[in-house]
Amino acid sequence: MTAALAAQPTPTPPPSAVPSSRRKQRASRRLPCKLGPYTLFERIGYGGMANVYLARQKIERGGHRLCVIKEVLPELAHDARMAEMLAEEARITSLLRHKNVVEVHEIGRDGESVYLAMEYVEGFDLRELLRRAAAAQVPFPVAYSLMLVGDVLRGLDSAHRWKDEAGAPLGIVHRDVSPANVLVSFEGEVKLCDFGIAQAGTVSGVDTAFQGKAGYMSPEQARGEALTATSDVFAVGIILWELLAGRRLYKAQPGETLLQASRRAEIPELPSRGLPEEDELFGIVRRALATETDERYPTAAAMLRDLEAYAAKTRMLASSIQFGAWLTQHFGKEVISERRGRQRAIEAIERGPVAVITPIGKRARPANGNAVEKNANHTPTPPTQRVVPRKESVVEAPPSGVRQTRSLDPAEREKRLAKKRRKALKAQGQSSAPVKVAPREASEGGYAGAILLLAAAMVAGLVMLQLTAGG
Template sequence: MASERGRYDKLAEIASGGMATVYLARAHGLGGFERLVAVKEMHPHLAKEPEFVAMFLDEARLAAQIRHPNVVATLDVTENEEGSLSLVMEYVEGPSLQQILRRAVRQHDRVPIDLGLRLFLDALSGLEAAHELTDESGTPLHIVHRDVSPQNILVSTDGIAKLTDFGVARADSRLSSTRTGTVKGKVPYMAPEQIRSKSLDRRTDVYAAGAVLWEMLACRRLVQGDSEVAMMYQITEGVAVSPREVIPEVPEGVARACLKALEKNPDQRYPSAAEFAEALEASARAEGVVVANHRAVAAYVRAINVHRAPSALAPEGRRSVISGLSSVTGSGSGPASKEAPLSPPATPARTALTSTRDADVEASKKRSFRGVFISVGAVAVAALALFVWIRYGKPPTDANGPNERPAAQGAPVETQAPPATTAAVPPPAASATASAATSANAAPAEVVQPAVAKPAAPPSTATTSRTAKPPVKGGYRPREL
């Protein structure tokens, strides 16, 4: 991708909206200095619109003046070769509050009250810093964010929530002016006076913050409708119900503070984000709720794992570059930087561990396959040896007993003992094969041994089945009786 004046290399796209696209980029400096930044680049077709250019410059000028750990820092403004403006900001590694809330809804769960209050109090702190901003002479700028929403509250892996996106912010000294009748912001979080195009002040942001808190407590959006007109009517004419009617476990004092921020009349709301934060802390303390610290929030963010790491955003060929940078720059500045040891191991360490485990698994698979092949080969060799032994092996010498000879081919089966006068006479001629087998296997003593005269008896079943055993080699099975 093209670089911004040679100082910022865009590595991957993070998000895109109607006015600009946000990229993950690498900043270059002297002496090999590098760090990850977020580059918000205006869409090329808007670069020719003077109103959008002025609005973009307003955001850069206003955000750059807010220096607070709970506000995303603005570092630079550049222009690329095509004439599109880019806003260089601090890169916050971590999910948005919207991602956290969506994950809770999918899991049929809710954000723990102590962690949720910590995130929300951080956002109120950043909002108060924007409201209190003054110029060099000390004159208040009367900044109104006008787009406080879960999408614009980022939660870093260090456990710090940061407010971002002052693109539609209003200030007395802004360069551009809003057109008459134009409504800017997200409808579900707009205050009634914002919808009616009346004068706005910091209490408008207090209402939007109350809508965010209500959504976090009740695990659903406060204003819902099929169209923007329906949602606007609900805001201006409806009455906000207590989050306890949706989630009874919500502390009563916290619910009361939330409802006061959602009053339709601005005079009945908290006059500032700081007073809203103080009321919440006092209510939580009275209900026995201890607000979590940044370490607990950081552990929760890593546990739910709903954001994409910088190395996962970049293409395959540039992940090693991002991995090296992320281990140096971290995810942001502020008090939680001392809690860096709690962050997950760097991507290269995880990759090495994964590679080692993959190698072990592959070696185990190879050993298993080798054992299977050896077993199959052994069985095949044994089967072949058995076949060869049965087909070509010699028959046992005592198959028909010591005094019996195998029957000739085609001859009737006889088991009667021969008379004594024929003891020396050889048996009737048989086939060449049978005679050869008889002469080779029978001992000389068997021929001259006199037989004991016994009365003739019919052949028994046992003798018949034993004598009728087919020749082992070169013959066929004789016809059974």
């Protein structure tokens, strides 16, 4: 795998080319924020119909789980066709139970917002994986390409053959098989997602013929004709062709749109890579990309059988464990570290900010290091102060000429007053035995009361001296 494939990603239109409503939506949600029972904390994708977020949900016994939220754009939330399409995606995916198909948890509404909650696959979609591989100049091994495409075919085959409760075939066609809808986890799992425009029977009022990504359309889909499972097989053929060639398949001519290029469906020959039994592999790709449906693989299972036979013959077999280890080694450590950091930040926010008491004159900071924690609307929220009980130091206004100092607790104050009284009596020739004094009320304090008591003791001493002299 060369860097050329990811070097030509699906172009992102400049801001001026994006409708104002869509530009507004991209900046409208300030993360983290709540949507129903979910806390959204990272936007991981967007499209013409919805934004996709990574979220946390509280579950029983105080636990949490990660999930993916697809929120319909606000201008489409009240569109009856969009609501029906989203409900159809939830209905179809809830019927499917396969390890290579992403599970849908629920469809919900929160105020004006309509969303779909889905299983979280920790990793990348194939488009992002190829982009990162190109940026890091990491070749994508052919054995992993064959394994990945094989897992996509397994998921499609299960969807194509799915039946209803009565045993009647549902006739599901995905219609949007592309790298953006192929999820790859750090465990080496490959899952197909986004059955939003899949057709099971007929969706009334929803024309899905021209929906999907033009760069991965079969010629019959680009022409708006009725589709069968072979159209999905053609899309898988495009993905395999691009993985082997290292570049995009469809190229629009000057003055031509990509949709028009997909209608022509001109398939160039794959460049030689010196692979074992290369002609056999290229023959599989050519059959998958046959422009006439009767010359194409009739089912995903038929293509899968030929691909597995080739991988076994050439010993280009790979396991999900090997694939997951390769992904983690080259791309996982940084991504996992970033996402774990975001999760810890969300946990701290959900617990609430904890203020740290600092000396007077310094700013109190929450535990997360921010001076003031902000909520989803960027409204400053004062930190919660932790109150520590302490003794109050009350200073009473002293009489004139008396030095001001900090008052003591009642026991220490009484001890010092008794000591002063003993010194005064000793100076007057009296016994230095301790004099018991009734404790004063807490409200009596300070040196004004102490001076009055000392004066009373001196007067009492003088009276006793006079009585003694008179006796």
